[in-house]
Amino acid sequence: MEPARSQHEHELRRVTAGEDEVVETLAKRRRLAGLPVWLWGVLGLLVLVGLFSIPGGAKQELEIAAEFDLQPLVSLPTIGPFDLSITKAVAYLWIATAVIVVVAIVIARNIKPQPSRFQYTMEALYELAYDGITASVMKSGVSTWFPYVGAAFFFILVNNLIGLIPLPFGEHHQLSFYAATANLNVTITLALFTFLFTHYAGMKKNGPVTYFRNWMPKGAPPVLREFIFVIHIVSEVFRLISLSVRLFANMVAGHAILAVFFAMALIFQSYLAAVVLDGASVLIYLFEIFVAVIQAFIFAILSAVYIGGALDQEH
Amino acid sequence: MDASAAKLLGAGLAMGLGAIGPGVGLGILIGKALEGIARQPEVSGDIRTNMFIGIGVTEAVALYAFVVALILVFVA
Numbered sequence: 169m170e171p172a173r174s175q176h177e178h179e180l181r182r183v184t185a186g187e188d189e190v191v192e193t194l195a196k197r198r199r200l201a202g203l204p205v206w207l208w209g210v211l212g213l214l215v216l217v218g219l220f221s222i223p224g225g226a227k228q229e230l231e232i233a234a235e236f237d238l239q240p241l242v243s244l245p246t247i248g249p250f251d252l253s254i255t256k257a258v259a260y261l262w263i264a265t266a267v268i269v270v271v272a273i274v275i276a277r278n279i280k281p282q283p284s285r286f287q288y289t290m291e292a293l294y295e296l297a298y299d300g301i302t303a304s305v306m307k308s309g310v311s312t313w314f315p316y317v318g319a320a321f322f323f324i325l326v327n328n329l330i331g332l333i334p335l336p337f338g339e340h341h342q343l344s345f346y347a348a349t350a351n352l353n354v355t356i357t358l359a360l361f362t363f364l365f366t367h368y369a370g371m372k373k374n375g376p377v378t379y380f381r382n383w384m385p386k387g388a389p390p391v392l393r394e395f396i397f398v399i400h401i402v403s404e405v406f407r408l409i410s411l412s413v414r415l416f417a418n419m420v421a422g423h424a425i426l427a428v429f430f431a432m433a434l435i436f437q438s439y440l441a442a443v444v445l446d447g448a449s450v451l452i453y454l455f456e457i458f459v460a461v462i463q464a465f466i467f468a469i470l471s472a473v474y475i476g477g478a479l480d481q482e483h
Numbered sequence: 484m485d486a487s488a489a490k491l492l493g494a495g496l497a498m499g500l501g502a503i504g505p506g507v508g509l510g511i512l513i514g515k516a517l518e519g520i521a522r523q524p525e526v527s528g529d530i531r532t533n534m535f536i537g538i539g540v541t542e543a544v545a546l547y548a549f550v551v552a553l554i555l556v557f558v559a
Contacts, residue, residue: 300532304528304529304532305532305536410540410543413543413546413547413550414539414542414543414546416550417543417546417547417549417550418542418546420549420553421546421549462535462538465535466535466536466538466539469532469535469536469539470536470539470540473536
């Protein structure tokens with residue numbers, strides 16, 4: 169009885185001591201670097217008012233749409249309908265390809281059983297592309313179609329991420345943001361690949377006649393079947409449009425919002441706007457990194473869903 | 484009304500009204516996915532994958548509105 173009681177008392181003492189500590193830290197927290205917190209708040213407010221009252225810098229003309237203009241970097245002749253000039257979109261595609269090739273070669277040359285951090289990251293990305301994207305939605309043909317889906321994933325991922333690094337392809341070789349995937353030509357080409365591979369895969373596995381016949385549900389009455397067939401064709405075309413426009417519009421919207429936030433201080437000519445909005449633009453930038461990864465993921469997984477749907481038809 | 488003013492108004496309306504539906508849809512979609520994950524944490528991987536597919540499809544609707552707004556401002 170006696171020891172238990174003393175232990176209880178001991179615990180009680182410890183608890184009260186802890187409370188004292190809490191009270192003490194609270195008192196400490198109310199003061200920051202020797203000054204009470206409310207004084208810091210007033211000081212911050214004064215700084216903001218000061219920033220608001222100082223007139224901003226020179227007014228600058230700003231054309232956000234100019235970011236998406238394609239001026240030829242190297243002029244080459246036009247052959248038929250194709251203008252072969254090298255624009256910054258082409259340069260960005262080349263850079264992305266070079267980055268992927270170099271990283272893949274470097275990784276493949278030194279694969280170690282004890283992975284370095286870099287190798288571990290790449291292995292995790294590969295696993296995401298194989299298990300998370302391809303194998304999770306395709307019932308068959310995973311190993312056949314993983315090369316395409318994985319390549320699309322990494323290509324779009326690297327392209328989107330390079331778009332968030334300022335590179336000297338702007339006007340007069342200024343640093344500027346651009347992404348090849350913020351160009352409808354690039355995304356439509358990528359979506360066309362998915363479109364063609366979907367129907368190629370379906371026709372190769374099921375035979376062309378069966379493949380198209382399966383677009384009509386078997387149990388449906390005669391006129392309805394043809395109607396559903398037409399609806400199916402329309403939905404296939406809309407997949408092509410939505411796949412390309414989704415990626416394009418996401419990248420354009422992201423870059424436009426970034427440009428607006430970066431440039432807002434120039435538009436408002438105010439240091440207050442500069443401090444607040446450039447702080448906010450950091451958050452937007454982080455969100456754009458998230459969007460870049462998610463869009464690559466969505467493009468790849470939708471490609472896998474479409475190809476998988478053509479391989480294992482339901483009707 | 485000036486033609487260019489109508490253009491800008493139309494672009495703003497297109498983007499703003501076009502964002503309502505996908506906004507509601509994304510809220511329902513992600514909310515239901517979280518509900519599903521909370522009920523059955525063991526299938527959270529599958530639910531998350533399908534949620535992202537759904538997000539991609541839903542979000543595209545807002546982006547069509549964005550493209551229409553872009554066309555109104557810069558092309559039309």
